[in-house]
Amino acid sequence: MFLKLIEDVKKILKDFGDERYIRESEHADLCSTIAFKIAKDTGKDAKIVADEIVEGLTPLGYVSSVHSINGYINFFANEEFLEDTVKSILKDQENYGKLNFKGKVLVEHTSANPDGPLHIGHVRNAVLGDCIARILKKAGYDVLTHYYINDMGRQMAVTYLGYELFGFSDKKSDHAVADSYIKANVELEKRPELEKRVEEIMLKYESLNEEVFEKMRNIVSFALEGIKQTLERLNVWHDEFVWESDFVKNGSVQEILKKLDEKKIVEKDGAWIVRLEGFEKEVILKRENGTTLYIARDLAYHSWKSKFFDRIVNVLGADHKLHASQLLKLLEIIEVKKPEVVFFEFVSLPEGRMSTRKGRYVSADELMEKVKEEALKLLESRDISQKEKDEIAEAVAIGAIRFDFVKVAPEKHITFDWHQALDFERQTASYIQYTHARACSILRKALEYGMQELDFKGDLCNKEERKLVINLSKFPYQLMRAAKDLRPHYIAEYLLSLSSNFNEFYRLHPVLKCEKELRMHRLALVDATRIVLKNGLELLGIKPLEKM
């Protein structure tokens, strides 16, 4: 509905309706700063320019009034806008917010090496990618998600070696794999002659040696089993798990190499080398021993992606920036559609960066367990069943973890802090879940008392209600911004502000105790808020609880 308001403002401003100068404001429902721009170009006073513009304007559509103040042109929405906002939310329910973007989108995310369990760095990737996929889906796209299984790297050969030397313990599979992988790395330091075996495994795997191939696939699948359990608990979903080695197996890596070769850019000096303009570092496609490198397989994978999708999104750690820019450049050369890459910065521990190889990490499983324990403590004294407590604690814990990662802009470094991770007193997912539960509770009671009619009236709105409705109207607008920029934290910020608006309203204005007309009006508003919070939480993969 807010998008409609913007359209109306554009219409009112006519020639001055440049969208770049229309923005949200704390002083109005919308404002335009076009007068400042014109003042700059013409050398006039912005105040006077704004006054002159406003003189010639007539409000229309959802806009009730236009004012010029200090160069700003302020717009206010009318009561019809408030009513239509609430009505369309109540009508559309879970579909409220849906946009009409069209096309097929592939989102690849997480794609952690299957040499151990997911750690909190992978969680950032998984949550970001999963939220982006949810947002794009709500925006109208046909979305598919991929986990790219990096089964061909050196680290997998070391994992294989670890299995040969130590086997796997009976821990959760991904943790068992990590233990042997870590031990194998220690062993490699002590006995450098084992390097030969590592290389042999890599060579045999790439040449599809039957025994090594089968065993490697089993090891990787075993690790993946545990990883999938973790992802499921995190409420992160992948439609497909794609094996890197399949692109070797089906010949598409060779095809890509041929394509590049035809472009006459490959130097063959034993190894296959491409020197890209503007890059200080050359790209190696093939080693002297004939095996391919990651980038060769990645090119094949992206060539495949480009055939089926209109928009391709990759979520990657910032350490992949060089690789990604080289990949993009090579894709450009062979005329293949390029992906949009969403980078996120590192999650480190107070004692430094994490490393699976060195066994220095906080696993996602450990994080989920500890956060849940903490959530359970808060529920101890509540008069609800143990089963309910467990379900609530689980939803609160997963929500808190997801929210903590999605809330901060991806380009910010995160230093993981246990104290912060376990603190529910902060404004976090549980704040939004609690607000949602509050709304549900009022509606539940209303139903119990036989007060099921809802009837929102624009003219009954007080200050807090009006503010709340205006913010409710912004949900599709915020979704659009998040989908365009691939920045899910807009949604997190939005839900916090909406919760705050609702809690202010809740404190000052009783719902169930007022006379009928006002009660029906407020109940409608409570229900509309409930719906938007629910839809918003679902965009972030957080369970909207009805009781807490």
Added chain:
RNA sequence: GGACCCGUAGCCUAGCAGGAUAGGGCGUGGGCCUCCUAAGCCCAAGGUCGCGGGUUCAAAUCCCGCCGGGUCCGCCA
């Protein structure tokens, strides 16, 4: 050394196609449950928006330089 990212109160963070008193939260101090869930709400203190220049009527936001932190610069992925 080069390239990229970050630097906003004691701590975490939003704002960064320039614009109205720099928003939140944690922590600190003080209030609010005979009333729809206090995982809530209100008030207060706390800010050279890393530093120095520049552009502009206007800079947290754009440009340049510096400082601090991170990442990358493998025939690893």
